[in-house]
Amino acid sequence: MSPLPNFDERVSPKSEASVFRFVLRVVLVILSLNMARISQSADSPLPGNHPLNEKQAGDLLVSELRCSACHAGIQQDPVFEKLAPDLSEVGSRLSHDYIRRFIESPSAVHHGTTMPNMLASKSAEQKKEIAEAITHFLVAQKHSETRPGLTRAGSFDQGKRLYHTVGCVACHGPREIPIREVDENEDLEDEELVDRPKFAPIAVSLDHVPAKYDANSLGEFLFQPLIVRPSGRMPDMKLTREEAGSIAHYLTGQNPPPQHSVNPQPSLVAKGKEYFAELNCAACHTTPGITPAPKVLSLQDADWTRGCLSNSPGPSPRYELDAAKATAIIASLQEASKQESDKVVLGKTLTAFNCVACHRRDEYGGVHDDYNSFFETTEKNLGDDGRIPPPLTGVEAKLQALALKKVLFDGESVRPYMLTRMPQYGSNNLRHLPDLLQRLHADDEPEVALSPSEDEPELSRDEQKARQAAARTLLGDKGLNCVACHNFNGLPAQLNKGIDLLAMPERLNKEWFHRFLRNPGAYRTRTIMPTAWPNGVAAYKDILDGNTDDQINAIWDYLSLGTSAPIPPGIQEVNTALAVGDQARVYRGRSRVAGFRGIAVGFPERLNYAFNAETGTLSAIWPGDFVRVNWSGQGAGDFNPAVSPITMAQDVSFVQLDKEDAPWPLLPVMTKEAPVNPDPLYPKNLGYQFQGYFLDDDSIPTFMYRLGDIKIEDSSVAIAEQDVKRLTRKITFDSPKPQIILFRALTGEIEKESEGTYRSGKLRLSFPRTDVVLRPQTGDKEKQELLLRLSLPQGKSTIELNYGLLHE
Secondary structure (H helix, E strand, O other), rough: OOOOOOHHHOOOOOOOOHHHHHHHHHHHHHHHHHHHHOOOOOOOOOOOOOOOOHHHHHHHHHHHHHHHHEEEOOOOOOOOOOOOOOOHHHHOOOOHHHHHHHOOOOHHOOOOOOOEOOOOOOOOHHHHHHHHHHHHHHHHHOOOOOOOOOOOOHHHHHHHHHHHHOHHHHHOOOOOOOOOOOOOOOOOOOOHHHHOOOOOOOOOOOOOHHHOOOOOHHHHHOOOHHHHOOOOOOOOOOHHHHHHHHHHHHOOOOOOOOOOOOOOOHHHHHHHHHHHHHOOHHHHOOOOOOOOOOOOOOOOOOOOOHHHHHOOOOOOOOOOOOHHHHHHHHHHHHOOOOOOOOHHHHHHHHHOOOHHOOOOEEOOOOHHHHHHHHEOOHHHHHHHHHOOOOOOOOOOEEEEEHHHHHHHHHOOOOOOOOOOOOOOOOOHHOOOOOHHHHHHHHHHOOOOOOOOHHHHHOOHHHHHHHHHHHHEEEEOOOOHHHOOEEEEEOOOOOOOOOOOHHHHHEOOHHHHHHHHHHHHHHOOOOOOOOOHHHHHHOOOOHHHHHHHHHHHHHHHHHHOOHHHHOOOOOOOOOOEEEEOOOOOOOEEEOOOOOEEEEEEOOOOOEEEEEEEOOOOOEEEEEEOOOOEEEEOOOOOEEEOOOOEEOOOOOOOOOOOOOOOOOOOOOOOOOOOOOOOOOOOOOOOHHHHHEEEEEEEEOOOOOOOEEEEOEEEEEEEEEEEEEOOEEEEEEEEEEEOOOOOEEEEEEEEEEEEOOEEEEOOOOEEEEEEOOOEEEEEEEOOEEEEEEEEEEEOOEHHHHHHHEEOOOOO
């Protein structure tokens, strides 16, 4: 992907006429984008193509502006209430000059902010005095320990490319204007130069960013925005630390303004705390030691010419509201609340979290024409299917509940070719959405009635083989040739590398799968997916007697075999060997030694290991060559060690058991006989959550994950001493309180060599003196498991383990 062109790289006009057309195009496009940034639709209080009426839009605004924080009688809606940012670390995150100016006049510093002007009725001198004192108070709050190297400065050019491709444009608008080459003989009309949209695109201004952050603090925020802003209007875009640093570098600019620090003065800190309490800032910003003021009277019979919605400054907070927003808020507050339908709640959800900027549902939402060109793909032959996020019309019928949760909360993606990423708003904000969609699904009548599986006649072994052979033929190059455009079990398609076919039974509902195969164009109007059963009639009459239901059922059952499904004809497995250079190398993908969220790490010392990110477990170590990957595609292909590895258990490594003699919770195992996962949310149910990783200057990764409220950082380095190689693993815990956890360090046939040193096969593990439990292995009493009992203090603590490879 080439970066967006600079102006001096664009058109080289060949005549005065083409110069004029070029200049005219630039001017008109710039004008259209600038107008899009500041315009609001005259017909709607909210920008974007949303489905809400005035009262419903007002409901969202009341929640966004947190009217219930100060006023009694307003029914709080926890789904849409926008919590204020956490200010406990604001002094270490934001420019102190910006904090002061923002308190003094929020909308003047950040156009479009939902923070009201609390000082609107004060004189200029009073504003400066109060803002200065509150700044000293906020800066004096707790400061986090600075961890050098977490966010790397990043590349300006990479940041520009990422900003315009991963999805930032959908909410913030483009900051560069790509202009296609002009043909000097082209007859251009105004309508061709500027597409006048039917609704104003959302373009939340970022003009304040260079004065608010430096590149490091902005990078940290972009990497984990939900920590500071738990309400999730700024989502987690699944950026690596390097990517976050690059976008931060781009947004803060090549020459950011200087930032001056405030040294908190005790007298001003005390005065600022008084002002903070007096202005009732704690009503929105929870602050230790400050109690919010009692709520004022209900707004049911309010005088709307006074107070927050008035155009005249008074003692009330002053919001930046246009007439349409004010009218919508009044409509929301005046109309009695009533039970809303699931359809309305869904519309509010998709609008509040701006899902409508990328996804279309029914007649609303969708990518705005002004932003369409910024949605890109690495597989251009897939057309809009490869670059535009899928429509949400009927998504409740399309996705299984577990698949939906994985997309919303675990960052699962099956479209690595789509450069726009699915944002993560967090389970705290969207936990209601899967159940909401399931209720909507239950209300819909299926278009294709499938007989329940228990009512289907049981097939003989020969019939099963015949159906599998038929499905394999249909999928292969002698049938429908699905493998020409879809990957299969990580193997790349020859033509277009679309969604892996084996992912479909794991994600889709069977009824939807049937309906889609019968008429793909009904679900995506510009899809390149062909219709193999037009009007329900099979194209291949000689396969399963041309019975459409039998053919589609056979394909579904075949794909449901998962990785045990034989490869259809027309694709070949290609193994690619990856080597390690003079720095560590990281490769992510599925692996038999590390699960479907495996991460392989190789070192120049020719020692390698695999980490299972799904369970937080170091699961394999091997010397010599790095890995072999069975496809050369998009960073998600299967990998396996290049040589025979020392394998370890892939169950969760850390748990808190009610009783320490309780069995270790094991990773669910599925078989042909029992294909359904009995615990699909393992290990989330055990408190584990993977949070990514960052690289140091030598490209060595540090994995970040949580066990309940304990933050864990896990990094390993290779040590080569003469003929001995070992892996030194450092695990750092950050616990909010003293507590005990168990670490499953080894499994198998374990032999104690000395205090703190144990051996299992070709692996020797040593660790500092700590409480140890060596007991029969859960699930295999013939072997043992070594548990370390770790007593964590409040704050940070560290344990170091050494894994030594033994010769025969």
